[in-house]
Amino acid sequence: MSLTLSNAAFTFVGAGSMAEAIVRGLTSQKEGNPSRITMLNRQDVSRLRALQQSYGVSYAVETSDKNQAIIDADVVIVAFKPKDAVEGLKALGPLLQRSQLLVSVIAGLSTSTIEDILGAAGQPIARTMPNTSSSIGLGATGISFTPSVTANQQKLAIDMFASTGIVSVVDEAKLDIVTGVSGSGPAYIYYMMEAMIEGGIRGGLTPEAAKQLTVQTVLGAAKMVELTGEDPADLRRKVTSPNGTTQAALEMLDRHDFSTGVTKAVLRSAERAGELGQAISAQAANR
Ligand SMILES: NC(=O)C1=CN([C@@H]2O[C@H](COP(=O)(O)OP(=O)(O)OC[C@H]3O[C@@H](n4cnc5c(N)ncnc54)[C@H](OP(=O)(O)O)[C@@H]3O)[C@@H](O)[C@H]2O)C=CC1
Numbered sequence: 290m291s292l293t294l295s296n297a298a299f300t301f302v303g304a305g306s307m308a309e310a311i312v313r314g315l316t317s318q319k320e321g322n323p324s325r326i327t328m329l330n331r332q333d334v335s336r337l338r339a340l341q342q343s344y345g346v347s348y349a350v351e352t353s354d355k356n357q358a359i360i361d362a363d364v365v366i367v368a369f370k371p372k373d374a375v376e377g378l379k380a381l382g383p384l385l386q387r388s389q390l391l392v393s394v395i396a397g398l399s400t401s402t403i404e405d406i407l408g409a410a411g412q413p414i415a416r417t418m419p420n421t422s423s424s425i426g427l428g429a430t431g432i433s434f435t436p437s438v439t440a441n442q443q444k445l446a447i448d449m450f451a452s453t454g455i456v457s458v459v460d461e462a463k464l465d466i467v468t469g470v471s472g473s474g475p476a477y478i479y480y481m482m483e484a485m486i487e488g489g490i491r492g493g494l495t496p497e498a499a500k501q502l503t504v505q506t507v508l509g510a511a512k513m514v515e516l517t518g519e520d521p522a523d524l525r526r527k528v529t530s531p532n533g534t535t536q537a538a539l540e541m542l543d544r545h546d547f548s549t550g551v552t553k554a555v556l557r558s559a560e561r562a563g564e565l566g567q568a569i570s571a572q573a574a575n576r
């Protein structure tokens with residue numbers, strides 16, 4: 290029988306903010322099936338109860354029930370922090386079957402390291418990099434598959450993340466730079482918004498007005514790029530009258546190396562993802 294969003298059993302190991310964003314997407318779909326979703330944490334039971342209340346999903350607390358939820362799953366999603374990866378994956382290893390799809394959202398963690406820690410070479414793995422906008426259906430997820438992931442499992446994983454926004458299938462080697470662009474990306478935009486709001490307030494606007502104008506400006510600019518299909522550089526030129534206000538503003542940004550700073554930030558995030566992956570690999574080797 291082919292696996293779909295409505296009949297597949299999903300078990301989330303780690304029920305934090307990223308797991309919630311995906312669950313919100315899954316349960317918002319017509320074919321989403323909360324009764325097939327189980328959430329696990331190590332200790333935070335109140336969090337699990339809150340997720341059950343909000344989305345109608347199940348949770349398990351006792352070790353035997355948690356293990357059973359993993360054994361029964363078609364898709365096991367690991368959604369804990371990189372620092373918890375070795376412990377979490379080691380515990381999963383003996384429970385996983387080759388027929389089950391493992392989905393990782395953990396930044397920087399390579400599928401070869403996952404296989405090493407699990408002790409399960411050839412485990413079907415979808416390595417992904419979503420972002421927090423997934424929680425409102427406007428996420429951007431990069432996804433890659435190991436060779437043993439079946440066509441049905443690939444479709445299921447893509448459908449899963451498509452329920453939270455757009456999905457881009459990439460080679461695994463590109464996932465760190467996806468992290469730099471869209472995984473960490475919302476934070477760059479928020480940082481710029483903070484600075485725009487600060488500028489508005491310093492210029493005399495109320496905080497509310499500065500925030501409202503900034504939010505609509507960012508929304509409008511993103512929509513302009515999406516709906517017109519024009520390059521951001523062309524749209525920027527259309528805003529920029531010769532010797533006008535925008536030119537003066539952009540010259541100030543250039544004096545502060547804004548563009549270089551953002552490009553370097555994207556690359557640094559990707560590099561950091563690699564470092565996190567290396568650290569997990571080293572930690573695993575030392576155990
Ligand atoms: N936040 C973001 O913008 C993005 C994050 N990511 C990735 O998502 C992952 C999760 O991040 P995020 O959701 O922000 O983290 P959170 O801290 O919100 O959630 C992690 C959860 O995992 C649980 N946990 C930790 N270890 C285990 C374990 N061994 N078994 C079961 N549960 C466990 C923790 O609960 P408890 O301590 O009770 O067990 C906690 O609820 C990270 O690896 C990150 O790299 C990817 C893209 C974007």
Ligand SMILES: O=C(O)[C@@H]1CCC=N1
Pocket residue numbers: 396468472473
């Ligand atoms: O900051 C982090 O490490 C995670 C991964 C991408 C976004 N947040």
